[in-house]
Amino acid sequence: MQLDNNLVRDNVRLIYIDDSQRTNEEYEFTGNEITTSKYTVINFLPKNLFIQFHRVAYIYFLVIAALNQLPPLAVFGRTVSLFPLLFVLTVTAIKDGYEDWRRHRSDRNENNKESLVLQSGKFQLKRWKDIRVGEVVKICVDETIPCDMVLLRTSDPSGVAYIQTMNLDGESNLKTRYARQETSLMSFEGGLTSGVIRCEQPNRNIYEFTANMELNVHKVSLSQSNIILRGCQVKNTEWVVGVVVYAGQETKAMLNSAVSPSKRSRLEQAMNKETIWLSVFLFILCLVVAIGMCLWLMRHQMQIDTLPYYRKSYLIKGKFPGKPYKYYGIPMETFFAFLSSIIVFQIMIPISLYITMELVRLGQSYFMIEDKHMYDSSTNSRFQCRSLNINEDLGQIRYVFSDKTGTLTENKMEFRRATVFGKHYRNSSVVDGTTKDTETAELTKPTPLSSKGRKLKSDIAVDAQLMGLLHKGLDGSEKISAHEFFLTLAACNTVIPIPSQTTSEGSMGTEIHEDLEAIDYQGESPDEEALVAAACAYGYILFERTSGHIAVDVNGEKLRLDVLGLHEFDSVRKRMSVVIRFPNNDVKVLVKGADTSMLSILREDRENDDLSLITQRHLNEYSSEGLRTLVLAARDLEGEELEEWQSMYEDASTSLADRSLKLRQTASLVESNLCLLGATGIEDKLQEGVPETIESLRQAGIKVWVLTGDKQETAISIALSCKLLTGDMHQIIINGTSESECKMLLSEAKAKYGVKCGGFRTQSFKLKKGAESDFVDVLAESKLSNLPTEDDGNPELTMGGPLALIIDGNSLVYILERDLESELFDLATSCRVVLCCRVAPLQKAGIVDLIKSRTDDMTLAIGDGANDVSMIQMADVGVGICGQEGRQAVMASDFAMGQFRFLKRLLLVHGHWNYQRMGYLVLYNFYRNAVFVFMLFWYILCAAFSTTSALTDWSSVFYSVIYTSIPTIVVGIMDKDLSHKTLLQYPKLYEAGHRQEGYNSYLFWIMMADTIWQSLVLFCVPRLAFKESTIDIWSMGSLWTVAVVILVNIHLAMDIQRWVLYTHISIWGSVIMTYACVVVLDSIPVFPNYGTIYELAKQPTYWFSILLIIVIALLPRFTIKALHRIFRPSDIQIAREAEILRKRRFFYGSRLFWRSTS
C-alpha cells in the first residue's frame, strides 16, 4: 500500500501493455533513438562556429580582426589580418567534423539494430530507434536488450531469465530476473493483452525499480528483479518477452552514462592564468602607447597641422578642403592609439599556442600509440588516445582510482591449493610424470572424465596425490573427508551448469556419457565457478541444478541430491550452506565460508581442533600468497534437529517480513558444530606486472585507490596479492549500516590514528602551493609516528606503519550523501591505501569527485567495465582497459590500453615526457610571442607612439604561424629529457610533475624577465649599431625579423635535451625558411620593402649586429642555466647526467675490456 501511495503521490508513468498509442497519448515518452553526436550536415557550420567562439581566444581573434577593419585602425591589410583567424577556425572545424562523423557512425549502428516487437498480434522485426514505450518486445538468447523492459514472460515456464549485466555494472556473472507468475503464462501472439504498469519516472539508479502492474483486477508489485535494462544481454534463456517502460535517453544505461564534460588539462588551466597576466602586460603596453600618444599630441597640438609627417588635415584646395584627415581629436586619437596597439601587439596573447598544443598532442599521441611496450599482444590491442586535450596531465597524476576486476586482475579465477583433512595439496605439481604446462594440460589430464572436453574457464591442474586419494577406494576418515570436500565444492554453491551442446530435452543420463558434451558453469561469482570447475576436474561433475535437486556425477556415477534448503551467502554470516538429502536418505549440511566465520562454528573436540590448527596454518600460507581462501565443513543432520530446522526454514522462507533475518537465524541452527573438511585457495589471477606497477606508482608518489564492486574480503585479498596492502599496514574498516554508525566509525578511526580534522588538508595544500614539497605521504607517516602513544589504549597501532582504509558501498551511501564527506576525506587522504568495496558506478564517480573537488590534485581513473564509465568520466584522466567486458569503458575513456601494467609506462614515461614537453612548450610560446611584442613596443616608443611596425605586415603575421612554429612543434613532440629506462628505474622522477617543475608561475616570471631583457637587446643593438645612419625602416624591420627568429630558435636550441635529425632540420630549417620568406617578400616590387634584404646583406654591420644580438640576449640565460645545472641541479638533471655518464662508461668500459683481452 505504501508503494501505491508513493506512486500516486509522485509523478508516475503509466504504461499500457501492448498499447503504445495509449501510453504515449497523454505524454509523449522519449523514443528509443539515441544521439550522441553534436552536429548535422546543415547545422555544422553555424553550430561549430558558435561552439568554437565559446573559446575566449577565438573571440579575441575575431575582435582583433574586426578592429582592424575600422579605417582609423587599419594597422594591417585586410587579408593579412584575417589570416590567423581563418587558419585556426579551419583547422579546428576539420578536427571537430571528423570526430562528429565518428559519433554519427556509431549512433547509426546502434539505432539501426533490430528486435522483435509485437505488431498487430505478431512479433516482427523493428528497428531500435522505432521502438516506443508500451510496446512488447521479444528478445532471443544472446541478444542485447534495446530498452528498459518489465519482464512478462520467458521461455522458462517458471518465468526465470538469465541476463548478463556486464555492460551496465561490469559484473560478468549471470543475474536472474523473473517474470511475474501472473504474466508468465500470458500469450501475446494473437491475443490482446491488457494491463497497466505504474512506475516511477526515469532515474539512473540501476539497482532499484519500483512499480506495480494492474492486471485485470489484480495488483502485482514489481521490483528490481522484474526489470531488464538496456545494454544487458539475455543468456541461457531462449527468449524473453517484456514491455518497454523506458526507452532511448531515458533508459537507466543512458542516464548513467553521464555527459562527458570536455576536459581541460591542468597545465592549460595554469596557462590560462598566466594568459591573464599576459593580458595585463598587453593592457599596460597599450596604455603606455595611448598615454604617450596623448601627451605627444598635446605637446604638438599647434604643429600637427603642418608637421610634414603628421599633417592632420586636407589641403585647402584638396578633396575636402581643410577637413581633418583621420584625425578625431586628442581623446579619440588616444583611444585609437590604444586599440591599434592592441592590434599590433595581439600576439602577446599566444593564440597560435592553442593550435600548436593540439598539434603537439597529436604527435605525442602518435608516439604513445606506437610504443611497442604498450602493445598488448595477447589481445592484439594497441594503446589508444581518445582524447587529445590532456596528454600532459598524465605527468601530474597524484591519485589513481582503479577498478579491480578485469583491471588489476584478469578476472579469471583458478583453483590453486587445497587442504583436505589437514593435508596440503598444491595443484601445480607434477601429475603422472607429465610436466604440467598450462598449454598441454588439456591433453595430459589423467582421468577419462576430465578429458571430456568441457569448456572450462581455465585448466585445472590436478594434484596427483589428491586424485589418488579419491580413487584409492579404501575407507577412512581421510577419504571420507576428501569425498565430502569435493561434494561440498560441487554442491554448496549457486552455480548453474549449462550444457553448451544441448541436443534434446531427453534424459540427462545419456547425455553425460557423451564425451563431447561441454558444460559451461555460470555463477554469481567467478570464485564459485572456479570451485565447481575444480570439483569437476577431480571427477565431481555438477551437471544439473534445479530448485529442488542437484545432480552430481561422481567419477561416472550419477548422484542425485535433493536440496532441502539453501542459505545463501550474506555479508553478516560470510558463509553459505546447503542442506541436502542423499539418495540413501542421509541428510547433510554442507557449508563453505570465509575462514573467520567458519572456524568459530566448528565442532569442538580434540581431533577437530588439531585439524583446524593445521588448516589455519595452511590458510595463513594461502592468504599470504594472495589466494582467496574458503573453509569447507559439513555435518550430518538427523532427527529432531532436522525437523526443527525444516519447520523453521519453511516458516522463514515464506515469511514476508524480516525474511532475511529469519533465514539467518535458521541458518545458525545448522551452521554449528561442524566438522572441518578442509580449505581451498583460489587465485584471481592478477594481470601481469600489477604488483610491480603499483609499487612503482607508489614510489612515484601516486596514491592508488581501488574501487570495486566486489565484496570486502575479495577486495582485501586482491589488494594483498597485488602488494597494495602489506602486512605492516593498519586496516581501518568502515562498514556501517547507518549514518550514525558511519559517523562513529569514522571519528573513532580518526581519533585512533590521530588524523586531525582539516589540519592535514591545509598542510597538504600548503605543500602543494610550495611546489617543491616532499610527498605528502612521507609527511603523514612521520606525523603519525610522532604522535604521543599514551593517548590510546593500543600503542602498537599508532606506532609506525601506514594506514589502509577499507570502506564499503553501504557506508559510502551515508557518507557521500551527508556532510561526512570531509571527515572521510581527512581520513582517506592520510591513508596510504584506500579500498572501496561494493560500490555502485555512480559512487565510484562520487569518490573521485570527493578528491577532485577538495584538492588540486590530478586524478586518474582506470577501469574496464561499463560500471567504471562514470568514474572514468569524472576523473581528470580516464583510462579504459580493453578487456573482456565490452567497450563501454574504452568509449568513455581518454586513453585506452590492453593491460594495467602499461599504466606505469604511460604515467612514468609518457606522462613525464608529455608534461615536460608541454610545460616547456607553453613557456617557450609565451616567451616567443612576448619577445616579439616587446621588440615592437620599444620601437613604437621611438616612432612618436604611432603604432608603426618596422616589420612588414606579412612578416608580423608569419612570425608565429610560419617562422617559428615548426621547431616548437617538433621539440614538443620529440624532445625528451630522460630515457624511458631511467624514468622507470627511478619512479621518484615522476614527482617533478607533482612539484610542477615543468611549468609554474616562478618559471613564468623568470621567463618574462628574460623576455624583457632579450627584447631590449633585440631593439637596442641595431638601434645603436645603426645610430645616425642611412638605414631605412624596412631594412631595420628585416633585420629584426631575422634576428628575432634566429634568437628564439637558438633559445629553443639551447633548451633541447636531445638533438635528433628532425630537430636539426626544423630549427635550422625554420631559420632558412625565414630568410627565404624575407627574400621572397623583398622581391615583390609592389611592397615598399622591395629589395631590402639584398642591400642589407651586403653590409657587414648587419651580420655583426645579428650575432651580437643573439650572444648578448642569451648570455644571462645561459649563465644562469649553467650555474643551476652545475651547482644546483634538479633531480631530472642529475638523472640525465647519470644516464649519459653510464652510457659513456659502458662504452669506454667495453673498449677497455676489448683492449685487455686482445
Next chain:
Amino acid sequence: MDLDGGGGAAAGTDHQPMPVLHGRSNAIKQFTQQTLPACKPVLTPAWVIGTFFLMGAVFIPVGLICLHASQSVNEILDRYDIECVPDGFKSNRVAYIKNASIPKSCHRYLKVDKHMKAPIYIYYQLDNFYQNHRRYVKSRSEEQLLHGLGYNRTGSCEPQASENGLPIVPCGLVAWSLFNDTYSFSRGTKKLDIERKNIAWKSDRDHKFGKHVYPFNFQNGSFIGGGKLDTTIPLSDQEDLIVWMRTAAFPSFRKLYGRIEEDLEEDDLIIVHLMNNYNTYSFGGTKMLVLSTSSWLGGKNSFLGVAYIFVGSSSILIALIFLLLHVKNPRPYGDTMYLSGNRKDISS
C-alpha cells in the same frame, strides 16, 4: 579523436622484421619508439667554461677589428640650421623659412682635420623628424610610383592624394615633404665635383619607380611641403626622391646626398654653398651636413667594436668565476645519490 589505426598488421611486422628491410624497418622502429640516434648535450663544467673562454677568445679580436675600422673613418659634422638663419629672424625662424622672398643661401666653412680618402660621402642628417610615423610611412602609393597616373586607387596617399581636383604624382606625405636643401662644395676657389648619380638603390631605381612616370601636379598647392620635382625627368631618375622615399627607421637619420670623388687633404678648408630651404623649424628639427669616409664596416660607429670587446671580456670573467666556483665546490657528476628521494632516505 583516437588514433588507433590499422591494428595489428603493422605491429606484427615490428616484432619480426624482415631481414631484407632490416635497415629501413629499424629506422622506422627507432622513430616510433623514440630511440633515434641523438646527441644529448649536457652542461658539464668543462663545456661551460670552455664555451665562455672560446667566446672571449673570438669576441675580443672581432671587437678590436671593428673598433679599428670605426676609428679609421673620418667624419665632419656641421649643424647649420641655426647658423644659416639671418640675424633678424633668429627669434622667428618659421617666418624666415616660410617667407619665399628672403634668400635662403648660406655659406659654411668646414676644416678637414685628417686626410679623407675618396669616396667621401655627403649626407644630410635630420633630427626629430619622425619619418617612421605611421601616418607618414603609410602615406604613399607604391603602385602609383610604378604606374603613374594610370593608377588611381591612391586612398593611402590621403590627405595628399589630389590637389585642385587633380591627382598628384607622386602622391602622399612622403613625397610631399621631399627634402630640398642643396649643397655645393668648393676647396679654396676650385669647385669640388659632387657625384649625385647612383645614390639610391639600384633595385628602387629599376623596379620601384616607373621609368615612364613623370611628376604631375606636384607641389602645386598653397601649402608647400618641400622640394619640387622636374616634371621632365621620370621618377626612376629622381634619385633624391628615391632616397627620401626610403623612409628612415629612427627620428634622427642620415640620407645620402652625393659623393665627392677626390681625396680631401688635412687642413683643407671646404666652403659649402647651401640653400637652406627645408622647413625643420616648425617642429624643432635640426639639420646637419655630414662628410664622411667609409670603411668596410660602414660609417663611424664604435658601438659594435665596444660591444664585442665588452661581451668578450665578460665571457672570460664569467669563465673564471665558474672555474673558481667549480674548484672550490665540485659536485660529483651524475651521482644518483643526489636525487632528492635518495637524499631524503639518507637524512631520515
